[in-house]
Amino acid sequence: MPDKLSDGVIPTSLDRHRRLFLDRLYRDHIGNLVDWLRRHYGGGPPSPEDIAQTAFTKLTALDDIQRIEKIKPYLYATAVNVALDEIKWIKRTVAFSEHELHRTGHALEEITPDRVYEGREELTLLSQAMEGLSDKQREIIRRSRFLGQTYARISAETGWSSADISRQLSAAMVTIQAATANGSTEDK
Structure with missing residues (x-):
């Protein structure tokens, strides 16, 4: 070398x-x-x-x-x-x-124990409100709100009329909003 x-x-x-x-x-x-x-x-x-x-x-x-x-x-x-x-x-x-x-319209928020607790409470209220709905209303909410399906698609897949889907969804939303509003005002 x-x-x-x-x-x-x-x-x-x-x-x-x-x-x-x-x-x-x-x-x-x-x-x-x-x-x-x-x-x-x-x-x-x-x-x-x-x-x-x-x-x-x-x-x-x-x-x-x-x-x-x-x-x-x-x-x-x-x-x-x-x-x-x-x-x-x-x-x-x-x-x-x-x-x-x-x-993009999002705010950078700090996660605190209070916010986590409030979020869990809101989910509990929503879960309880969903349990109070009929099976048909829960299915319509699942398809329209979670899966993003249109009334026409829900109607085609379930056989329910668009008018019935609209009525059931409106009634379900009123029930959910009332249950979650009552639950959040009871805490305060």
Whole structure:
């Protein structure tokens, strides 16, 4: 195997020396770097561990690592740049998501225990109201509201007239609205 730098191949001894140097550098600084990042940027996201790993990866990718006079400040500066880039990316992603949600008419809402409880209560009321309907009314609601079928399609598949479907659906909706309205006002 060639042992000259002029051949364009890193001699095995230099490659081994580089690996040992980087391994020692990693062991000596990873813990302190992660702790420092956590104190300055929090627990994440981005996670301090990921930032530190990326900083070391960038450092190991350098061909002329021996030219760096003060390796620790260089490593920390690289980690800061990685952290700032990640934070900017997260902010841009959140801003884009919020913009898209707003543009499409959706609001970004926080899920809270109260909202989960209220949602479950509303589902319970709706379920109870549905149980009070006739089988025919439940089938019409299932087909029209959940499956999106038209009166004509429901009529064709069930043999019920469109007028009967309309009457049954209207009566069922009045029953459901009354049951859910009464249940929600009883809670307050």
